[in-house]
Amino acid sequence: MRLLRIGQPGGERPVVEVDGVHYDAGGVVEDFGLGFWAEGPAALAEAVASGALPRVDVEGQRVGAALPRGGALICIGMNYAAHAAESGSAPPERPIVFLKSPATLAGPDDEVTIPRGSTKTDWEVELGVVIGQEATNLGEDDDPLAHVAGYVLANDLSERTFQLEESGGQWSKGKCCRGFLPLGPYVATPDEVDATSLRLRSWVNGEPRQDSSTADLVFSVAELVRDLSQYMTLEPGDLVLTGTPEGVALSGRFPYLAPGDVVELEIDGLGRQRQTYRGA
Structure with missing residues (x-):
């Protein structure tokens, strides 16, 4: 998986890309912050595999920092x-x-x-x-x-x-x-x-x-x-x-x-x- 954050500064939303297709990850995680990384990737992969996430079009939109503030x-x-x-x-x-x-x-x-x-x-x-x-x-x-x-x-x-x-x-x-x-x-x-x-x-x-x-x-x-x-x-x-x-x-x-x-x-x-x- 590729995890990215789309949107203007302070308003980025989490998106996951699998095989070139982008999905809205907001139904699984609020952001890729500190609470996500221990168990979140597995949960997100399961959601993608189950078809539970809607596709999104990210063309032309700002890509934010890949991680939000919080970690060292x-x-x-x-x-x-x-x-x-x-x-x-x-x-x-x-x-x-x-x-x-x-x-x-x-x-x-x-x-x-x-x-x-x-x-x-x-x-x-x-x-x-x-x-x-x-x-x-x-x-x-x-x-x-x-x-x-x-x-x-x-x-x-x-x-x-x-x-x-x-x-x-x-x-x-x-x-x-x-x-x-x-x-x-x-x-x-x-x-x-x-x-x-x-x-x-x-x-x-x-x-x-x-x-x-x-x-x-x-x-x-x-x-x-x-x-x-x-x-x-x-x-x-x-x-x-x-x-x-x-x-x-x-x-x-x-x-x-x-x-x-x-x-x-x-x-x-x-x-x-x-x-x-x-x-x-």
């Missing part, structure tokens, strides 16, 4: 060796963790405002992991992927001056500007994609920037879920962003984003995003 937004840094190298660092020996704020969530095609005074706003295509079952202190015999409810395309936007020069050592300063997490267009359940080998790409004004695969992750999805569970409780509805590959402006090979720029991002099986950027 947990991010992993430097999780591709080539990106670490272009940033001037060695690959990390342990996962680097930082957080984003709820106000960063935005629709995949929403316009993005470059922060006031920013000269270093940067794009980052990433695989997002939606937690479906609580994960705490997972052991070697536990299956971390049993705690995953789905996967989603994300743009983990960064303001590099805030992140690296004014951070005080905390990357989150450069990650939490409003609208800095375009998410979606949909969450795909694990049966839809093989998260170990997904192609990730990004473009700016039609020119290629990033082109890599999740096979190149330093720490796999399973390793990340197990590691994070040692330090925090991952709850249903939480989102883990797994890091970005090489090809960002921080490398020095490309200019940072400016008003009028268009960023497009894509992950195989998880859809495509397109954002126009404007000044504050």
Whole structure:
């Protein structure tokens, strides 16, 4: 299944897509919030199979952030060796963790405002992991992927001056500007994609920037879920962003984003995003 949220900001309604057909999920769930992810996907799949859900036409309608506000937004840094190298660092020996704020969530095609005074706003295509079952202190015999409810395309936007020069050592300063997490267009359940080998790409004004695969992750999805569970409780509805590959402006090979720029991002099986950027 593919789960998406359709409608204007604050008025999104849940929709499920199966085999290219969209169904109104409102009769089963109010939204894809925290209370949905533990048992909701199974109930929704049953409703689709029974023919209980009406079809809907989503053509031309706004696609909202694939998740509503509520869960933790947990991010992993430097999780591709080539990106670490272009940033001037060695690959990390342990996962680097930082957080984003709820106000960063935005629709995949929403316009993005470059922060006031920013000269270093940067794009980052990433695989997002939606937690479906609580994960705490997972052991070697536990299956971390049993705690995953789905996967989603994300743009983990960064303001590099805030992140690296004014951070005080905390990357989150450069990650939490409003609208800095375009998410979606949909969450795909694990049966839809093989998260170990997904192609990730990004473009700016039609020119290629990033082109890599999740096979190149330093720490796999399973390793990340197990590691994070040692330090925090991952709850249903939480989102883990797994890091970005090489090809960002921080490398020095490309200019940072400016008003009028268009960023497009894509992950195989998880859809495509397109954002126009404007000044504050």
